[in-house]
Amino acid sequence: MSHRLRFVMALATIAFASSSMPLAAQDAVVKGISRLEDAWAAAEGKKDGEAVGRLLSEDFLYTTPDGALLTKQHLIQSVSTSKAERTFVGSDYKVKVYENTAVIHGIVTVTVKTAASTELIRYRWTDTWVKQADGSWLCVAAQSTRIAQ
Numbered sequence: 001m002s003h004r005l006r007f008v009m010a011l012a013t014i015a016f017a018s019s020s021m022p023l024a025a026q027d028a029v030v031k032g033i034s035r036l037e038d039a040w041a042a043a044e045g046k047k048d049g050e051a052v053g054r055l056l057s058e059d060f061l062y063t064t065p066d067g068a069l070l071t072k073q074h075l076i077q078s079v080s081t082s083k084a085e086r087t088f089v090g091s092d093y094k095v096k097v098y099e100n101t102a103v104i105h106g107i108v109t110v111t112v113k114t115a116a117s118t119e120l121i122r123y124r125w126t127d128t129w130v131k132q133a134d135g136s137w138l139c140v141a142a143q144s145t146r147i148a149q
Contacts, residue, residue, distance in 0.1 A: 021097060029137075030095040033102045033129055036137060041088035041108060049080030056139050057130065063143040065123065085113040100131040107147070122147040 021029075036055055043051035053076045060072040070078065092107045104127050112119045125144035129137045 021099060026097045029097045029102055033095050033104050033137060034093050036129070036139075037090050037093065037104060037106060037127065040139075041090045044079050045087045047080055047082055049076035049078075052076060052079050060139060061141055065144050065146045087111045102129045102131075102137070103127070104129065108144075 040052060040055055056072045062070040062075050064070060089109045090106050093104055095102055095104045106125055108123050108125060110121045123144040123146055127139050128141040130140050131137050
């Protein structure tokens, strides 16, 4: 089978899988994932690495805006030891649900306050969530890109 045909078949499979979930169930997942993202933003603002960690799978990986790759433990440590006072506000969520996987895109506006200044930074990000056997959702991968001012 040609690579092109395999690609087309894979796309058709994904399209079918995403449409096979009832609309009400998809809406519930979209709302649930959005709430998890809001909880993540709130936890980061409180420097609560443990709360962030509860949202992440053990094999979680995060690609930072500068291209570094962080594990779950690295991200928990980074959140917990942040020196600056920061607030995080998520917006512009777009969620796609594929059975037991959800991909969400959004924007986070971070206000960073230091003794010397206050800076507003915006990032566009993508997170991938997977439904676990117990029905909970955990983030398995994340990536963010800084939006130019």
